[in-house]
Amino acid sequence: MEQSQNEANLSSEEIARYARHISLPEIGIKGQEQLKTSSIACIGTGGLGSPLLIYLAAAGIGRIGIVDFDVVEYSNLQRQIIHTTHSIGLLKTDSAKQHIRKINPSCRVDIFNQKLTSSNALEILKAYDVICDCSDNFPTRYLINDACLILNKPNIYGSIARFEGQVSVFNLTEDSPNYRDLIPTPPPQELIPSCSEAGVMGILPGIIGTIQAAEAIKIITNIGYPLNGRILIFNALKMQFKELTLKSNPESKNIHKLIDYESFCSEVKVKDEVECDIESISIKELKVLLSQSSKEMLLLDVRSQNEYNQSSITGSLLIPLSSIESGKAIDEIKILTATKNLYVFCKSGKRSLLALKHLNKFGIRGINILGGIDAWNSEKN
Template identity: 50%
Template sequence: MTFSKDIKFNLLTADEQERYQKHLTLKEIGNEGQLKLKNSSVLCIGAGGLGSAVLIYLAATGIGKIGIVDNDHVEKSNLQRQIIHETKTIGNLKVDSARERIKKFNPNSEVLTFAERINPNNALEIIREFDIICDCSDNFATRYLINDSCLILNKPLVFGSVQGFEGQVSVFNLNKKSPNLRDLLPESPSKKAVPSCTEYGVVGVSTGLIGIFQVNEIIKIVLKKGETLDGKILVFDLLNMSMKKLHLKRDILNQQINNLSKFADFYDDDDYCSEKNHKIRRINAIDFHNLYKANPNKILLIDVRENEEFSDSRIEGSISIPLSHLDQDFDLEFIKKESLIKEVFTICKSGKRSEKASKILSQFKIQSRSIEGGIEKVKRILSN
């Protein structure tokens, strides 16, 4: 992963002076403020509904470096709200579709793309290269991962969320006294408490509105002007045209996060927006033990924990392919080939990540079984 060397600009080009003319006439922005925007960098995590509005207005505003993280492809059902994409880009990676649109809209913005899902293995490396992080994700696991990464790296986080006609926007971690997502939601809601994307809809304009408000917060943070939503949450109900501002209290205990490995299972605990319902096959530890003892050569056991976890403890004969790498072509080709002669099993610490791994493999027509209870339970049985 490489980034271009940051260059600080002290002049606007003739094109920029004409393009940003209405900014330059504002006393709150002017030439000095526009240069601050040009010299700033913003990472947008998610190129869907929220991300579409955020990315278009970041480019229009004149943000110098824009990063986009998303591993999804454009689908026709996205176009009702994901306005940065077009009918002709259906099937393309969202990061490629978004980059193409931005460069046509404002060629002055540098666009960096990451066609991968943000995960504990890459989050800190990607996030540390940007000044401000904008959360446009669509599930709680990713939101907590982004939040915790920003705490570790001392990055301001602009948060947005939508459902139906409702939306929320806030600013987290702006300074050492700022609240963060864990002050709002100390623990992730359970899947049963949150409807899936197939169970609820979203009106397209709500993602546009919240996305625009996110960019407005970014502008104020860069310019250091006005009052931001630091310590506050703005809640919209577009159906009834009501709006309220709630205050959020900081808890010092929610600031004490210094690494991501401690929460690996937490970040992988949900998959709220999986629109494809792939059935997960499971096997309990005792039944797996019996199969493993009978014929270990006929088993491909994939440990989907991170590499450092695998180094600490492993089951003999297992191979390490972290969940964050499981959708890479090289690994998928290897698993497909092995699955022709072996039965595939997935395992992790507790069984949560392995379920997710088996779901991913099923999307690529690879049958596997997730081992319930995780590696510790299997090791106890194997040692008896």
């Protein structure tokens, strides 16, 4: 964050642009110069990254790095406000850069059109003062956390699901907790619904991402009390904030190299379940079977009614996972599978796996369809 005095000095245009910041005694000219000479990396330009990037650019951050490999889709526009209808089909990094440049042409924007991995994370992140975790999956969160520990960078974490979000600041000081203190072990993947499966209130990431941006500004200007050792949780349904204290475990800092985080997060399995090997089948194999012996097959869809209405496989039967887990549908499925072979699918293959594990407890065996309706639609297209 240190640059020469000439580089740090504000122009008359910048003094006018940031007048409301400069009038704050806590920030002033010095603080605005610190923002100008600072650099922030944002991983993810989705729901959280959108408001964060917009406000950081408007605040006068001198250099912003954006890491993302996805493209803009219509389903993003309900919450990813840095993108517009005209951005459909564009790389999210390119779309975000265009928006940032419109807000603040003086902001230097570095774009990395790639997935953050163990092989590139240290090289990408080492150039930035503060790292903002706006990702949406556990492997990336652990990767960002460990990279920040190795590089000694503060990590501003945010996450959202349905109507609730949380924010914290990790690795700010030598005694700060990190993400592994919050979640030492990743949850079983089959228990984690995606954003498209669980849904999210559109305004929620705007609130959480903006709080992340506020924490970044506070850290750079060294003002206020960052969420160091604290988890801020927001519930939009109750319109309620609560705060939890997070303690640092010295053992969680013992990170010296990056690992394969996809494998790390997939190794954890659901405990206390019936030990059984679930057979699986690909969409291509399924289509061959359907063309040969569809009358002998029961194609069971365990998604919600709303998902089923949007897209379904012809001839499939809808019985939501909740009806299986509650026991309401067990007898019906027993009768149906007495004379037919059971094939189960959902959106991506996670809920169908849970359904089959539950059905196994009642002696009902079936086959999981890999990739679910997503893979079916991709194969169809």
